[in-house]
C-alpha cells in the first residue's frame with residue numbers, strides 16, 4: 001500500500017494547535033460560510049444543474065454533507081484526508097475486508113479481538129473463500145510466521161476486547177510494510193486521542209464510533225481513516241456499492257459527541273485508573289487487566305504506545321469465577337449490565353455470554369477470556385461512587401466471613 005501522501009493538498013493537515021481539544025472544535029475555520037454547528041441534511045438526493053455538473057453530493061448513499069462534516073474532523077484527528085463513515089463498526093470492517101480481500105486471499109488477525117470480528121471472518125468471509133489465521137499478536141514474530149504468499153491484510157486490535165492485551169503497532173508495521181501488506185488497527189478502545197495508529201506505522205485505523213467517539217449510547221456508526229487516497233477511493237466505491245453509509249442523523253449525533261471526546265476519554269482514563277487500582281488491592285479480585293496498572297505485564301509498551309491515558313475499559317474476575325460474577329451482577333445499582341462500552345455511564349458486560357458468545361471456546365481460552373471474566377467500562381460518575389457500588393456488590397457476592405457465598409441461590413441474568 002502506498003504511504004506517500006505528500007501532495008500539495010493541505011486540506012487534511014492538522015491545525016497548528018495540534019491538541020485534540022482544539023481539533024474537534026475548530027471546524028468553523030475550514031469554511032467561514034459554514035454554520036458553527038452543522039445542519040442535519042436529510043435530503044436523499046441533490047439537484048444537478050446539468051449533465052456536466054461537478055458536485056461531490058449527488059445521492060446520500062454515496063455521500064452526504066452531514067456525513068462529510070464528521071469525516072473531515074475524524075480524518076484531521078489523524079493528520080489524514082477525510083475518513084470514510086459507515087452505519088456501524090461492523091459495516092466498516094465488512095467494507096474494509098471487501099476492499100482488500102477476495103476469494104483465495106488470506107488475512108492474519110490478532111486472536112484477542114472483538115467477537116463480532118471473529119464471527120465476520122469465520123462465518124461470513126470464510127464462506128466467500130477468504131482464508132484466515134488468528135495469532136497471538138502480542139509477539140510480533142507470530143505475525144511474521146503466519147504471513148503467506150497470498151496474505152493481503154493484517155488486522156489487529158489494541159488494546160484487545162476484552163482482555164486489554166496490547167499489540168506493538170510499530171513492531172508489527174516493521175514486518176508488514178516491507179512485505180507490502182496493509183496493517184489495519186481497530187482503535188475503538190483508545191480513539192485517536194489516546195493512540196495514533198497511523199503515526200505508529202499502521203496503514204488503516206478503524207473505529208466503532210458507536211463507542212467512545214459518540215460517547216452517549218445514542219448513535220451507531222463506524223469509521224475508517226487512512227492516508228492512502230487510492231485505498232480511500234476504493235473503500236468509498238465499496239460503500240456506495242453495498243449501501244453501508246452512515247445516516248445523516250447518526251453522523252450529526254456523533255459529530256456532537258466528538259466535540260467532547262478529548263475531555264471525556266481523558267476523564268474515563270483517570271476514573272478507570274482509580275477504579276483499577278482499588279480493585280487490584282482486593283484479594284477477592286483474582287485477575288485484573290488494565291494497561292495503567294503498575295504491574296501490567298506490557299507496561300513499557302503501554303507507556304510508549306498510548307498518549308497520556310489508557311482508556312476507560314478494565315476487565316476483572318472474582319474469586320469463584322462465573323458463579324461469583326452472577327451474584328455480583330445481581331447486586332450492582334449504579335453500574336449497568338449492557339452489551340456496550342464507551343458511554344458516559346459505567347457499564348458492565350459478561351463477554352463470554354454476550355459480545356464473544358459466537359467465538360469458539362478454544363479461541364476464547366487461547367485469548368485468556370475465561371467464563372468468569374467481567375468487562376467494566378468506567379463512566380464519568382464520581383469514581384468514589386463507582387467504587388462504592390462495585391464493592392458493595394462484591395461484598396454481597398461473598399459471605400460475612402469473606403468467603404464466596406453458597407452456590408445456586410441467585411439466578412444469573414445472562415446465559416453462558
Ligand code: PLP
Pocket residue numbers: 088089090091114116157161186188189207208209210220221222355
Ligand atoms: N470493534 C470493537 C473493538 C468493538 O468493541 C465493536 C463493538 O462492540 C466493534 C468493532 C463493532 O462495532 P459496532 O457495534 O458499531 O458494529
